[in-house]
Amino acid sequence: MELKIALVGCGTVGLGLLEILDQKRDFLKETYGFEARIVAISDKLKGSILVPDGIEIKRLFELFSQGGRIDQYFGKGKTWELLNPLDMIEQCAADIIAELTYTDIKTGEPATGYIKKALRSGMNVVTSNKGPAALHYHELSSLAKKNNLFFRIEGTVMSGTPVFSLCESGLAGNEIREVQGILNGTTNFILSKMELEGMEYAEALALAQKLGYAEAEPTADVEGYDAVAKIVILSNVLLGAELKPDDVKREGITALNRGMVTAAKEQGFRYKLIAQAKRSGGRVEARVSPQKLPLTDPLSGVMGAQNALTFDTDLLGKVTIQGAGAGKIETGFSILSDILAVHRGLQARG
Amino acid sequence: MELKIALVGCGTVGLGLLEILDQKRDFLKETYGFEARIVAISDKLKGSILVPDGIEIKRLFELFSQGGRIDQYFGKGKTWELLNPLDMIEQCAADIIAELTYTDIKTGEPATGYIKKALRSGMNVVTSNKGPAALHYHELSSLAKKNNLFFRIEGTVMSGTPVFSLCESGLAGNEIREVQGILNGTTNFILSKMELEGMEYAEALALAQKLGYAEAEPTADVEGYDAVAKIVILSNVLLGAELKPDDVKREGITALNRGMVTAAKEQGFRYKLIAQAKRSGGRVEARVSPQKLPLTDPLSGVMGAQNALTFDTDLLGKVTIQGAGAGKIETGFSILSDILAVHRGLQARG
Numbered sequence: 179m180e181l182k183i184a185l186v187g188c189g190t191v192g193l194g195l196l197e198i199l200d201q202k203r204d205f206l207k208e209t210y211g212f213e214a215r216i217v218a219i220s221d222k223l224k225g226s227i228l229v230p231d232g233i234e235i236k237r238l239f240e241l242f243s244q245g246g247r248i249d250q251y252f253g254k255g256k257t258w259e260l261l262n263p264l265d266m267i268e269q270c271a272a273d274i275i276a277e278l279t280y281t282d283i284k285t286g287e288p289a290t291g292y293i294k295k296a297l298r299s300g301m302n303v304v305t306s307n308k309g310p311a312a313l314h315y316h317e318l319s320s321l322a323k324k325n326n327l328f329f330r331i332e333g334t335v336m337s338g339t340p341v342f343s344l345c346e347s348g349l350a351g352n353e354i355r356e357v358q359g360i361l362n363g364t365t366n367f368i369l370s371k372m373e374l375e376g377m378e379y380a381e382a383l384a385l386a387q388k389l390g391y392a393e394a395e396p397t398a399d400v401e402g403y404d405a406v407a408k409i410v411i412l413s414n415v416l417l418g419a420e421l422k423p424d425d426v427k428r429e430g431i432t433a434l435n436r437g438m439v440t441a442a443k444e445q446g447f448r449y450k451l452i453a454q455a456k457r458s459g460g461r462v463e464a465r466v467s468p469q470k471l472p473l474t475d476p477l478s479g480v481m482g483a484q485n486a487l488t489f490d491t492d493l494l495g496k497v498t499i500q501g502a503g504a505g506k507i508e509t510g511f512s513i514l515s516d517i518l519a520v521h522r523g524l525q526a527r528g
Numbered sequence: 529m530e531l532k533i534a535l536v537g538c539g540t541v542g543l544g545l546l547e548i549l550d551q552k553r554d555f556l557k558e559t560y561g562f563e564a565r566i567v568a569i570s571d572k573l574k575g576s577i578l579v580p581d582g583i584e585i586k587r588l589f590e591l592f593s594q595g596g597r598i599d600q601y602f603g604k605g606k607t608w609e610l611l612n613p614l615d616m617i618e619q620c621a622a623d624i625i626a627e628l629t630y631t632d633i634k635t636g637e638p639a640t641g642y643i644k645k646a647l648r649s650g651m652n653v654v655t656s657n658k659g660p661a662a663l664h665y666h667e668l669s670s671l672a673k674k675n676n677l678f679f680r681i682e683g684t685v686m687s688g689t690p691v692f693s694l695c696e697s698g699l700a701g702n703e704i705r706e707v708q709g710i711l712n713g714t715t716n717f718i719l720s721k722m723e724l725e726g727m728e729y730a731e732a733l734a735l736a737q738k739l740g741y742a743e744a745e746p747t748a749d750v751e752g753y754d755a756v757a758k759i760v761i762l763s764n765v766l767l768g769a770e771l772k773p774d775d776v777k778r779e780g781i782t783a784l785n786r787g788m789v790t791a792a793k794e795q796g797f798r799y800k801l802i803a804q805a806k807r808s809g810g811r812v813e814a815r816v817s818p819q820k821l822p823l824t825d826p827l828s829g830v831m832g833a834q835n836a837l838t839f840d841t842d843l844l845g846k847v848t849i850q851g852a853g854a855g856k857i858e859t860g861f862s863i864l865s866d867i868l869a870v871h872r873g874l875q876a877r878g
Contacts, residue, residue, distance in 0.1 A: 341698075
């Protein structure tokens with residue numbers, strides 16, 4: 179089955195997705211009978227295009243490698259005005275909108291508006307954008323359900339490492355009582371460097387910035403805001419809560435120093451920035467805070483920029499999944515993963 | 529949708545499944561629209577029964593608690609002759625046969641015969657039995673496909689911890705290049721005790737036997753045969769190989785002693801019995817052997833009777849899942865997990 183896909187936003191994640199679709203075209207067709215036709219792209223910086231017959235991805239990459247814009251796809255003279263994402267959604271007749279614009283964790287906009295427009299226009303939506311998922315999951319999910327559409331968000335937590343799809347399939351039948359994870363790779367990288375190489379916090383942060391793991395303005399990571407957004411998503415999707423980011427107790431890693439990390443190590447513990455959410459008397463309580471884990475905890479062995487999440491279930495006990503938490507191809511894959519899930523779902527409907 | 533289920537074999541796994549189905553009846557119906565009707569059971573020791581209207585699980589458990597047999601379900605006087613599993617399969621008109629007899633890793637029988645009979649009779653099959661999966665996976669899987677049926681084996685590796693369903697859903701789109709895991713809880717328990725509590729091998733084995741983690745005759749575990757069966761299954765199912773147990777290089781843990789474990793620890797390594805399979809020049813090579821892992825390896829932190837498996841994928845890099853490797857409820861859940869997957873598959877077909 180061929181699915182028509184339109185990209186709202188074409189930054190790192192979008193480019194990762196396009197690269198995968200280009201390189202694995204034959205594999206995806208042979209293995210899953212899946213074919214992708216990219217019918218439209220709108221990106222604030224790179225321009226926009228609408229091609230009902232489908233874009234040739236290689237040609238687009240050639241254009242980019244020459245410093246060109248998306249709207250020069252049909253030749254240099256044919257540049258046109260930026261197609262607003264809302265207009266693009268209206269005109270593209272896609273089966274799936276991949277919403278890949280920037281995250282605004284305060285408002286969820288403009289992404290939430292794009293997602294609503296797509297769902298109201300009869301299109302399935304896949305996204306790795308934490309804003310809409312953290313602030314409006316239940317509303318968007320209900321809207322999708324009402325219109326018999328899929329709204330999928332695998333990439334919002336741990337990039338393409340399976341979290342939501344794992345709960346839908348392999349863990350189905352269990353009740354999840356608690357989740358606990360290392361959901362921010364930047365802070366885990368910093369803490370690993372502080373422990374393993376005896377760096378001070380500032381030194382480890384500077385290294386993370388140099389290597390591209392941390393932003394120049396690192397507040398969202400080191401003060402725990404990024405992990406808060408993710409634990410809100412997990413709470414609302416997996417534990418049925420209705421939390422907002424402000425409901426989460428939050429403490430970052432900026433108050434930790436080398437001495438504390440070393441002292442913990444000597445006692446057989448390891449500091450990790452832990453995001454956790456737990457059912458407790460009919461409510462769900464969530465927090466993000468540095469915790470001293472015993473070395474026997476599966477999360478204590480997660481080093482560097484890796485992420486991991488432990489599900490506490492009623493039948494299987496604790497199940498932990500560990501993998502990449504970020505990256506161009508890894509997050510691009512999260513979108514493919516959701517697209518393949520929509521593909522399976524649509525095939526099932528016949 | 530209600531599915532009619534028949535159990536061939538009703539030992540620990542079967543009892544675990546029945547307990548879950550009884551306790552979670554409402555949850556499964558509300559959450560997945562799934563209802564189970566147990567229409568037949570045949571167990572060599574506990575007797576047999578055929579009840580087209582479905583067995584009342586609570587009543588069966590009451591009978592067991594009084595030391596009764598399955599065939600006394602309709603009253604003490606009504607004991608009948610043991611229904612042979614092949615006859616039961618023929619007569620039960622089930623949607624799914626749960627094959628839960630004992631594992632014979634040399635012949636795969638009698639389980640393989642029961643599975644073939646079921647698939648040829650138009651019934652889906654779910655099993656946690658390593659024999660048929662390790663020796664005849666491709667044949668049974670083809671037979672199922674030919675008859676438009678499901679043949680599922682989640683419980684053969686890591687009990688109910690998702691392995692095969694994880695590859696079908698969350699990891700779909702990736703090519704798996706290598707798998708590497710701790711697939712035997714008994715040996716991992718022994719190695720953990722040797723390292724953490726300074727026990728000698730014999731002492732740790734005796735403790736494992738006392739706690740029920742190891743059999744009185746521990747060869748299958750400590751010499752690596754159990755892990756061999758599992759890595760053969762993973763090789764054939766996930767890497768498309770056609771290996772037999774004899775193709776796997778095997779070395780158990782019996783040659784390890786406390787001194788070696790302690791010396792490794794001092795160098796920052798940890799002994800684990802590792803099962804691995806790897807694509808290599810068009811072939812798949814598999815082995816089971818004790819290895820000294822660096823403490824940064826996600827598998828090195830897996831302590832006690834837990835299991836874990838790392839998938840090396842082309843898009844996501846390494847993804848590791850850790851969880852229970854055995855247990856009545858955990859393996860009972862593996863059967864439920866496969867039944868729910870069949871349920872989703874049948875619903876999809878409409």
